Amino acid sequence: MxxxxxxxxxxxxxxxxxxxxxxxxxxxxxxxxxxxxxxxxxxxxxxxxxxxxxxxxxxxxxxxxxxxxxxxxxxxxxxxxxxxxxxxxxxxxxxxxxxxxxxxxxxxxxxxxxxxxxxxxxxxxxxxxxxxxxxxxxxxxxxxxxxxxxxxxxxxxxxxxxxxxxxxxxxxxxxxxxxxxxxxxxxxxxxxxxxxxxxxxxxxxxxxxxxxxxxxxxxxxxxxxxxxxxxxxxxxxxxxxxxxxxxxxxxxxxxxxxxxxxxxxxxxxxxxxxxxxxxxQDVGIEDIKTRWYQYFSQLLNESRGPEEEGGQTPNVLNQHEYGTIKNITTYEVRKALKDMGEGKAIGLDNIPIEVWRCLGEEGRSTTEAIHVLRRLMQKYREKKKDLHMVFIELEKAYNSIPRYIIWESLEKKDIS
Known part of the structure; x- marks a missing residue:
């Protein structure tokens, strides 16, 4: 200088x-x-x-x-x-x-x-x-x-x-x-x-x-x-x-x-x-409290479950209708990703296994996900194929609580 x-x-x-x-x-x-x-x-x-x-x-x-x-x-x-x-x-x-x-x-x-x-x-x-x-x-x-x-x-x-x-x-x-x-x-x-x-x-x-x-x-x-x-x-x-x-x-x-x-x-x-x-780096305490209030206010006041006519939620859970489904464990997902070989033919979703491994593993940075998606776009561009991607905000899609289930669970436990 x-x-x-x-x-x-x-x-x-x-x-x-x-x-x-x-x-x-x-x-x-x-x-x-x-x-x-x-x-x-x-x-x-x-x-x-x-x-x-x-x-x-x-x-x-x-x-x-x-x-x-x-x-x-x-x-x-x-x-x-x-x-x-x-x-x-x-x-x-x-x-x-x-x-x-x-x-x-x-x-x-x-x-x-x-x-x-x-x-x-x-x-x-x-x-x-x-x-x-x-x-x-x-x-x-x-x-x-x-x-x-x-x-x-x-x-x-x-x-x-x-x-x-x-x-x-x-x-x-x-x-x-x-x-x-x-x-x-x-x-x-x-x-x-x-x-x-x-x-x-x-x-x-x-x-x-x-x-x-x-x-x-x-x-x-x-x-x-x-x-x-x-x-x-x-x-x-x-x-x-x-x-x-x-x-x-x-x-x-x-x-x-x-x-x-x-x-x-x-x-x-x-x-x-x-x-x-x-x-x-700095975030004020009041900002944190406000964000948590907004998050839970939205989370607990959105109805995502099935409703009857007139906007009323069903009073009884039909176990035969809803069934009992065993959750897929984290171990099963990791094992499935591990067993899939690299460079193999893509499946019906047309998404390479390398993309699933990057986007689906904890600890990966957002930047790396962007990096992998850019590579995916480049591969499709080279082969002159169409690529369609949908980005789902998982928090809004899945992280809401059906309130009628909460009320039915409380009633079964005799909690009023």
Missing amino acids: IPDSNCDRELLVGHLNQDGTLEAKSLELSDELSKYNIYVACVQETRWKGYDSTAVKRYKLWYVELDGRRSGVGILVSNKLLEQVVNVNRCNDRTMLVRIVLGGEITSIISAYRPQVGLDELEKLYFWDCTNNIIGNILRDEKVFVGGDFNGHMGKEADSYESVHGGFGLGVRNESGEQLLHFSLAHDLVIANSIFKKKEEHLITYKSVVHTTQIDYALVRRTDKVSSRDYKLVFGTKMPTQHRLFVLVFHIEQSSCRQEDTKEGEKHIFKLAKAKSRKK
Whole structure:
């Protein structure tokens, strides 16, 4: 970030999978970032065990790694911006976030590292769950930068992903790259690597003796696409890694600029951060009471059962008419879903089993459900088939109490 006389600013955000123990390469990395005026950088494969932070010459590094061997992610912030850091959130050893106040607005910096091909599928799902949750908790008016090694190929052409793919990619799209595109669609992000026309050599983020490919990406909000001024690869660094350091240039609008290094600016930073935090988290006691009152008032005053002519409910329950039906247990549903094989032919409902597994399991986020539905829509679009979806609000459909049954039950128990 370089202030000028008009207080216009540019933020240079870097990304690098440094491919080895960061503890041994931290000084070299700090020198490289400082050399190119990069003030914030997302790094992967830190392999620096623990949930902690440390000073690295002109930068401070926040990192997370569980066992010191598998992966690890980190975010480096220049010492010049340390007083503007308002929050650090480590989701796991593959996803973390640092929030910084820049130009009077909060910017969320996320470092992500998707598991490689061949690793356990559950670990990949866990990565997407954490990344979905961490972005889903960011307010829509906050700027977002995601620097990540997603171990996937988004492909050269945008095809049907014009809203997230700028049309300037590399190679042939694979399944991991398609997951990245669906993830971007779900969160209204755009892949910044793809919006600038570059030579093919300047799109390669991983280069070895055998392979040259693009697997490292920068993602920003689609509304901030115009603020992304350039995307650059840094050649000839001293870092001994097969991944390449890249930089995204952000423009900070003059109208939202404020001198953060003054006392007035400092107060504004923390006032802004607290206000946004309250807006996202706090709910008043009276609001909670009001919501519960409205819920039960509607729940207990709606009649959903059969009625006789004249609006009267039947006085006697006919057991032969209504019968006794054994409820389907949660265990039976889970077993049925588990026994169904993936990639099998769809049934009469034309819904793949993968969709039922996602939408029907507890603990899944709404974002992931949207992600799966987008994939379903894409599959139907590719096969040029019609797709009809009905969304039922289960609370209104099922979560009401037939009041006549309550009264009959009370009468049988001699409760008046």
